[in-house]
Amino acid sequence: MEKRLLLDLSPEELAKELAARGQPSYRAEQIWDWVWRKLCLDFSAMTNLPLALREELSQRFFLDPFEVLARESDEEGTEKVLLALPDGASVEAVLIREEDRRTVCISTQVGCPVGCAFCATGQMGFVRNLSAGEIAAQVLYFARLLKAQGEHVTHVVVMGMGEPFLNYEATLKALNNLNDARGFGLGARRITVSTIGVVPGILRFAQEGRQYNLAISLHAPDDQLRGELVPLAARWPISQVLAAAEAYIAATARRVTFEYVLLRGVNDGLKHARALASLLRGKLAHVNLIPFNPAPGLPFERPDDGQIELFRRELLAQGIDVTVRRSKGVKIQAGCGQLRSRVLRGRCSSDEKSFEL
Numbered sequence: 001m002e003k004r005l006l007l008d009l010s011p012e013e014l015a016k017e018l019a020a021r022g023q024p025s026y027r028a029e030q031i032w033d034w035v036w037r038k039l040c041l042d043f044s045a046m047t048n049l050p051l052a053l054r055e056e057l058s059q060r061f062f063l064d065p066f067e068v069l070a071r072e073s074d075e076e077g078t079e080k081v082l083l084a085l086p087d088g089a090s091v092e093a094v095l096i097r098e099e100d101r102r103t104v105c106i107s108t109q110v111g112c113p114v115g116c117a118f119c120a121t122g123q124m125g126f127v128r129n130l131s132a133g134e135i136a137a138q139v140l141y142f143a144r145l146l147k148a149q150g151e152h153v154t155h156v157v158v159m160g161m162g163e164p165f166l167n168y169e170a171t172l173k174a175l176n177n178l179n180d181a182r183g184f185g186l187g188a189r190r191i192t193v194s195t196i197g198v199v200p201g202i203l204r205f206a207q208e209g210r211q212y213n214l215a216i217s218l219h220a221p222d223d224q225l226r227g228e229l230v231p232l233a234a235r236w237p238i239s240q241v242l243a244a245a246e247a248y249i250a251a252t253a254r255r256v257t258f259e260y261v262l263l264r265g266v267n268d269g270l271k272h273a274r275a276l277a278s279l280l281r282g283k284l285a286h287v288n289l290i291p292f293n294p295a296p297g298l299p300f301e302r303p304d305d306g307q308i309e310l311f312r313r314e315l316l317a318q319g320i321d322v323t324v325r326r327s328k329g330v331k332i333q334a335g336c337g338q339l340r341s342r343v344l345r346g347r348c349s350s351d352e353k354s355f356e357l
């Protein structure tokens, strides 16, 4: 019998599995506690379970889907891992330490079908969706690491490899499992899902009745430029994306973050700032500017600091709430997909290191 990843199950599915084997309902709660709260990776250590059940679980399930292929960290404590899955696929996850925050950035797909022109993952193409357990396990990986240091994960951002709303069910199941108070218990408002604007996904997300944060990557104020930078997004014109964002705001009363990567000479002019402002004026919205950091093989440059500040001020002057994502300047390539590209190319050189989150 092929073993299954236990993290793929919801609490209800786990209870059903155990009930089908004649186990009392509290066994599911005990196992959930071991896996999601105590972060246990070994069935034999679950000492409040009967030995026979522990053995049966270990024959039917596994708890850790990853082998660590590569790991990098910097002096600020940011850590990036490349994690191999049992079928040989691999994904990246990142831990960002900032003051009292411990944020884990996770992937939802192996590769990505969106093909953003400025993203290393986008250049790889799409391999497969991750399962709910494979998504959540990235958070648990860093949770174990932090636990050993007396710390814990405070935030999760779904901004790694892949488009979460093109793997909707698995992503939501993973987040709901992480949010479940009986186990990991990470507050919904500490979880952010970032989409390139998959309209059906945004509309569905609005109806979930959850308090997760939504970020939408716009990256351009008009459909033509957006289509060049974010090819798959051309399927959903900006007008539809904004209408879906309004529906999300109406359903949740929550602010939406619009992400905008700043590319020198491409989308960083004042005319772009004014056009962006006119799209968002009056909405419960916030703009997060992300100055691009150059990476090997990507034909873009970062605007200089003066231009970034001009862009920011223009948005502010137009009444738009705006922040600039801090450049951490760490000496690892933590931009999405870059570690994986480098390792798979077999050249882990230290001289191409720069990154921004």
Ligand code: SF4
Residues within 6 Å of the ligand: 112, 113, 114, 115, 116, 119, 120, 121, 122, 123, 160, 161, 162, 163, 196, 336
């Ligand atoms: S930026 Fe995100 S959506 Fe775009 S290609 Fe990279 S992983 Fe996919």
